[in-house]
Amino acid sequence: MADNGPILVTGAAGQLGAVGRTVCGLLLDRGLPVRAMVRREDDRAAALRAVGAEVVVGDLLEPADVYRVVSGCRRVYFGMSVSAGYLEATVTMAVVAREVGVDAVVNMSQMTVSQMSIQNTTSSGQQRQHWLSEQALAWSGLPVVTIRPTMFLESFSPLAAPTVRNRGRIVVPFGRGKTSPVAAADVAQVVAAVLADPGPHLGRIYELTGPRSQDMHGVAREFSDALNREVTYSDIPAEDWERELKKLGLPEHLTRHLVTMGELHRAGRYDRLADGVERVTGRPAISAREFVSLHADEFGGRRS
Ligand SMILES: NC(=O)c1ccc[n+]([C@@H]2O[C@H](COP(=O)([O-])OP(=O)(O)OC[C@H]3O[C@@H](n4cnc5c(N)ncnc54)[C@H](OP(=O)(O)O)[C@@H]3O)[C@@H](O)[C@H]2O)c1
Numbered sequence: 001m002a003d004n005g006p007i008l009v010t011g012a013a014g015q016l017g018a019v020g021r022t023v024c025g026l027l028l029d030r031g032l033p034v035r036a037m038v039r040r041e042d043d044r045a046a047a048l049r050a051v052g053a054e055v056v057v058g059d060l061l062e063p064a065d066v067y068r069v070v071s072g073c074r075r076v077y078f079g080m081s082v083s084a085g086y087l088e089a090t091v092t093m094a095v096v097a098r099e100v101g102v103d104a105v106v107n108m109s110q111m112t113v114s115q116m117s118i119q120n121t122t123s124s125g126q127q128r129q130h131w132l133s134e135q136a137l138a139w140s141g142l143p144v145v146t147i148r149p150t151m152f153l154e155s156f157s158p159l160a161a162p163t164v165r166n167r168g169r170i171v172v173p174f175g176r177g178k179t180s181p182v183a184a185a186d187v188a189q190v191v192a193a194v195l196a197d198p199g200p201h202l203g204r205i206y207e208l209t210g211p212r213s214q215d216m217h218g219v220a221r222e223f224s225d226a227l228n229r230e231v232t233y234s235d236i237p238a239e240d241w242e243r244e245l246k247k248l249g250l251p252e253h254l255t256r257h258l259v260t261m262g263e264l265h266r267a268g269r270y271d272r273l274a275d276g277v278e279r280v281t282g283r284p285a286i287s288a289r290e291f292v293s294l295h296a297d298e299f300g301g302r303r304s
Contacts, residue, residue: 005074007027007033007076008070009036010079011037016184018184019079019108019184022185023191023195026188026189027192032195035056035069036048060089061089061092063095074104075198076097078090079108082257084253087129094137097142098142105142106191107147112130124261125253144203145194152181152187156170159172169234170220170231172236172262173238174216177266178214178268180211180213182277186277208277209272212273213270217233223289228302
């Protein structure tokens, strides 16, 4: 292990939550050396280089790439987009991290894993793979810290921004189910704090939610407050949502995951509250209202 080696951040370009990209910036701000792994050279890679990261290109499903990027690193943040090869990538990372020897692996997971067991899984391949990945990492004997966020507030960007912009509505099949979405920026703060000083966190599982659990009418009210105009919630049947998602041409794995997320919301399984953000960072998690205020342009802007 390289005691003074860089901290590897996978999935660093960022697509949805962009936890990896934010973590890179937070670690660099602390003066820590960062190796940022991206899938390809593009503007996002150039931006990471411009802020001082060592950028490496590779595929998390290619063992030789993973060995090349982990070699020389002392710590690893492991996260990648929701995708069918997630378990394979996690096990590949575990094999390589054991071979190289690192002093911490911070693993991105999901809070639904807290509700899963052999007898009680879900129909999302992504959630099943996170559940299995956590177990494989535990068997690996690696020094692991597990991050289990609930739904990201950033998910409302692709799922709700067009309807909030055009019709002042959030249209999702969550029924009266409560939810407590967390900002990916808060998740990144937790990950960065752990990577900067992993010792006290090794072996721990951090569950992360936003500050309150409420139904989607409550979430819509926070949108209204942030945008200074009326935003309402429309519940739709799960089948209609699935049809809409299919029209978007998303990969089947992602569509299945989103459909499951809708079903679990409807069943009240996202009614959760956890204090992981405050416990690790010392600051409370940001609310839906604060998030929408920060991203008002995406949602059609704030009425003055
Ligand atoms: N969204 C939610 O509501 C939510 C809630 C809880 C937990 N999570 C978990 O958070 C994780 C996603 O985090 P995020 O939103 O921060 O990720 P993200 O913004 O989607 O970025 C992940 C990055 O992974 C890269 N990637 C994908 N496949 C790769 C491969 N084979 N090799 C190398 N890089 C690869 C992508 O590169 P390209 O951009 O170049 O394709 C992307 O930039 C998942 O584990 C998910 O289960 C999400």
